[in-house]
Amino acid sequence: MLLVISGVAMLYESWIGHALIVLISLLLIIYALATGAMLKGRIKRKPGNIFRLHRRSGIYFGAFILGSFTYGLLMSLQHGEPILVSIHGKLGLIIVLIVILQVIPSLVLKNRASYRGLHKMMGYSLAPILFIDASWGLYNGVATGTKSSLVLLHSISGGLAALALVWIFLEILYATDKSLARARIASYLAAFLVAAGCWIAGGYNYLTAYGSQVKPVILTGPHPWVHEIVMEAKEHIFVFLPVIFFALSITLYIFDRDAFLGEAKSRRALMMVASLALFMVLLIFLMGAIISNAGKTGTEV
Amino acid sequence: MKESATFITSASITIFLTGCIIITHDLSAGFRQSLAELTGHHWISVSIITLILFVLSSGLLLGSKSVRKSLRVYDAGLWSTALMAVTLLMILGILAELTARFLME
Numbered sequence: 001m002l003l004v005i006s007g008v009a010m011l012y013e014s015w016i017g018h019a020l021i022v023l024i025s026l027l028l029i030i031y032a033l034a035t036g037a038m039l040k041g042r043i044k045r046k047p048g049n050i051f052r053l054h055r056r057s058g059i060y061f062g063a064f065i066l067g068s069f070t071y072g073l074l075m076s077l078q079h080g081e082p083i084l085v086s087i088h089g090k091l092g093l094i095i096v097l098i099v100i101l102q103v104i105p106s107l108v109l110k111n112r113a114s115y116r117g118l119h120k121m122m123g124y125s126l127a128p129i130l131f132i133d134a135s136w137g138l139y140n141g142v143a144t145g146t147k148s149s150l151v152l153l154h155s156i157s158g159g160l161a162a163l164a165l166v167w168i169f170l171e172i173l174y175a176t177d178k179s180l181a182r183a184r185i186a187s188y189l190a191a192f193l194v195a196a197g198c199w200i201a202g203g204y205n206y207l208t209a210y211g212s213q214v215k216p217v218i219l220t221g222p223h224p225w226v227h228e229i230v231m232e233a234k235e236h237i238f239v240f241l242p243v244i245f246f247a248l249s250i251t252l253y254i255f256d257r258d259a260f261l262g263e264a265k266s267r268r269a270l271m272m273v274a275s276l277a278l279f280m281v282l283l284i285f286l287m288g289a290i291i292s293n294a295g296k297t298g299t300e301v
Numbered sequence: 302m303k304e305s306a307t308f309i310t311s312a313s314i315t316i317f318l319t320g321c322i323i324i325t326h327d328l329s330a331g332f333r334q335s336l337a338e339l340t341g342h343h344w345i346s347v348s349i350i351t352l353i354l355f356v357l358s359s360g361l362l363l364g365s366k367s368v369r370k371s372l373r374v375y376d377a378g379l380w381s382t383a384l385m386a387v388t389l390l391m392i393l394g395i396l397a398e399l400t401a402r403f404l405m406e
Binding site (some may be wrong): 233236 | 303305306307309310311312314315316319320323327342344345347348351355377378381382384385388391392395396399402403405
């Protein structure tokens with residue numbers, strides 16, 4: 001595990017390494033949350049020693065978060081930037097503190113019964129904080145002068161919508177009696193985030209700021225194809241996303257609970273739609289990162 | 302209860318038609334101009350048309366049992382696969398069209 005962190009750090013002596021370690025941390029927290037939910041019976045338990053898997057994924061997640069935080073601090077020092085001044089850095093510190101409070105008592109305490117409530121609460125709050133911080137990190141990559149609260153809202157909404165989709169995915173994959181009700185809540189949240197935060201806020205920023213501030217910089221920079229292909233594709237592909245989210249939300253709303261629990265084929269169909277939505281959110285995130293990078297490169301030329 | 306895949310079917314139809322509109326407006330300057338004249342910006346027009354298409358196709362499917370039957374709307378597996386295929390095809394189509402245009406310029 002430490003070898004993986006060191007390997008990534010040595011391979012990418014830049015923010016890409018920090019981002020890669022965060023990406024692995026995001027996958028690990030999803031795994032830790034899923035196994036935690038299985039232990040409590042909130043989602044269907046899969047065979048095997050779930051407690052061991054939960055503990056192991058929690059420890060790995062803690063190590064990666066610590067690695068990512070240290071990496072971020074080192075990169076800030078290397079670039080001569082002040083440390084722990086930005087909100088991204090402060091959120092990172094909060095995440096590290098929560099992780100310490102999550103992992104250490106769980107390993108040290110012999111009687112964990114009294115600690116379980118707090119452990120559960122911190123575990124569930126950690127996921128949105130981590131997704132917000134990761135989205136904030138992506139926003140930090142946007143060129144200075146073109147940053148705005150709308151771009152930040154656009155990025156954070158996308159991150160939280162991705163988290164809500166993972167939630168829906170887990171509820172469908174390991175369905176129990178209350179899974180459909182929870183999947184519905186997650187889908188309403190995701191549809192709202194995509195429509196208001198991503199579509200309207202992102203669209204408004206595209207119409208009012210992108211064309212006058214970022215587009216000319218990219219077109220005169222070393223990568224004009226980023227606007228001509230990536231941005232042009234993103235602005236249009238994006239229109240599909242709310243339709244898919246609305247369809248998923250309404251389908252979950254009208255879905256019969258017995259059919260949801262009894263028909264594996266129907267659940268597979270819902271999972272396919274949720275996977276498509278998640279794929280599109282991640283694709284749009286990647287496109288956003290490429291556009292931000294081209295904007296930054298353009299201003300440096 | 303209406304067939305549960307009604308809105309997935311409607312999303313597939315909407316994305317197919319919107320994808321065709323997007324590709325056409327990238328190929329035809331006149332069509333792009335007329336879309337821009339509708340609301341002031343072609344992107345806003347495409348967004349509004351997408352919403353209208355989704356509402357209309359959902360309404361049509363909910364209102365007509367024969368349309369639902371002929372399109373096999375009861376088959377959630379079929380329509381979720383169709384939604385995935387149509388969306389990926391449209392994404393590839395848009396990317397291919399934009400790449401070809403960039404290379405030609």
